[in-house]
Amino acid sequence: MDKIEQDFLQALKTVLGQPNPFVPLHEPEFMGNEWERVKDCLDSTFVSSVGKYVDRFEVMLAEYTGAKYAVAVVNGTAALHIALLLAGVRTGDEVLIPALSFVATANAVSHCGAIPHFIESQFETLGIDPHALNDYLKHCSLSSSEGLTNRLTGRRIAAVIPMHTYGHPVDMSSLLEVANRYHLPVVEDAAESLGSCYRGQHTGTFGQLGTLSFNGNKVITTGGGGAILTNDAKLAQQAKHLTTTAKQPHRWEFFHDAVAWNYRLPNLNAALGCAQMEQLPSLLNRKRLLAQKYQEVFQDVEGVGFVVEPANSQSNYWLNTLRLEEPSLLVRDRLLTVANDAGYQCRPTWTLLHKLPMYADCPHAPLPVAEQLEVSLINVPSSAKLAGAAR
Known part of the structure; x- marks a missing residue:
């Protein structure tokens, strides 16, 4: 040796x-009220997508991160998928993501029918290098009608996803400057960074939307689970609607107004999440x-x-x-x-x-x-x- x-x-x-x-x-x-909260959920019989713990968990997440709204979903990939759709990513678009990231970041882009476009990392943060990104995007075309276009592929570049690697925040001030210069929506992959802050502000709250993960190996866990963070009331409402099969509220009628997803976090998982928070x-x-x-x-x-x-x-x-x-x-x-x-x-x-x-x-x-x-x-x-x- x-x-x-x-x-x-x-x-x-x-x-x-x-x-x-x-x-x-x-x-x-699990050293707190996990057993008590989960048992209470079981005793209530509301273990699926309806129950008090989902609402409570969302409130706790919003209060802790400083986001105005949090929408709990089944996992971090689902959260990022819906966040990208809400940010305007569509089939055939390209989305800028770090080449150094967990595969879920790229998969969420693919689930939108879009194409991941891999960009450079920064030595100090392990995340996106805003300065390298700025230099790289000078080779793209920017117009008021089409937005940012990749000259080589002709595809629209629809968004950028900073991922806070291992919990270390990206240089968000510099990244936001670049994103604003090129009119790029920012969707943060904060799956690994619950409890991390940049200049006193929690990760996941800088862009239009941010996402969290509560997988079993994260700082806190709901078994599975994730969340969408936003300060935009309309986006929050759309996130909740699209993750609950786009069902219109009614006492008994089943009416759905869009192709949507059954992505909501079960109440049983949320009970565990409340105790973990x-x-x-x-x-x-x-x-x-x-x-x-x-x-x-x-x-x-x-x-x-x-x-x-x-x-x-x-x-x-x-x-x-x-x-x-x-x-x-x-x-x-x-x-x-x-x-x-x-x-x-x-x-x-x-x-x-x-x-x-x-x-x-x-x-x-x-x-x-x-x-x-x-x-x-x-x-x-x-x-x-x-x-x-x-x-």
Whole structure:
């Protein structure tokens, strides 16, 4: 075992202690009123799309994030799908998304019948690089009638999706300047960033719409689940309408006025979400303690650095992330092997989306930074309860 592998493994042991027998990447935590809320929901028999917990969960999300409206749905992909439709994305359009993202970002674009257009990442934030984007869009055509058009494909570029990678906020001030310059709607993929803020404002509240995820591996979970955030009352009403099969309210009649989706979050899941939201401050505090410990310990590991929250931001540190100072697929995979063999679940970042077979023919910008990040990032165990081991 080489020195970097020995030092890497020893640093994990210092932060996390001995695995017994295995330390997962990210586990949910149920230490509050989860059992009570779920039992109350079961006792009520309102376990599906009708019930008090859906409304309560939406209010809690809106109050916490500062959004005027939150619409709870079945998962983050569904949330992003509907948000893009509401932002005006249509079949045959292109949507700008980071090449370094989870596949759901691209899938939601495809579900609209649109084409993902992959763009560059920023070294400091891991998200979209607004400056590289601005330079890249100078090669597109902008007109008052057609909006922004890709000169090579002739397709309209309908929106841009900043994704807050591992909970680290994108440089939203610069991104919004670029989006406004090119008249691009902004739909935020804040799936990973509940509890993260940029300049004191919660992620997911900068664009026309934002989306959250409550999958089992997120900061809080509803089992599955997601939400659409917006400050626009009309968009919120449309989001709720389209995610509930576009049914017109009536005491008994079934009348639907559009092709729509059955995407609403069940009351049973929302009950779990309400209890999880009550625990959110504690979860975030402990995740920051764990991140601080990683940062301290990995300062002494030559060749490996800890990814800290960007300037002007407060990150939820959803997944703590290490970065090789010299990008190397070989070294990355050696470190992943020794960590997982020792009982610490670590993983690489995602394969860049333009390398996946179903997206290989999609347009993309030059991606030198994203390609370096792909072979240098390592996610390490990040559950809030691990903060106890890190003290």
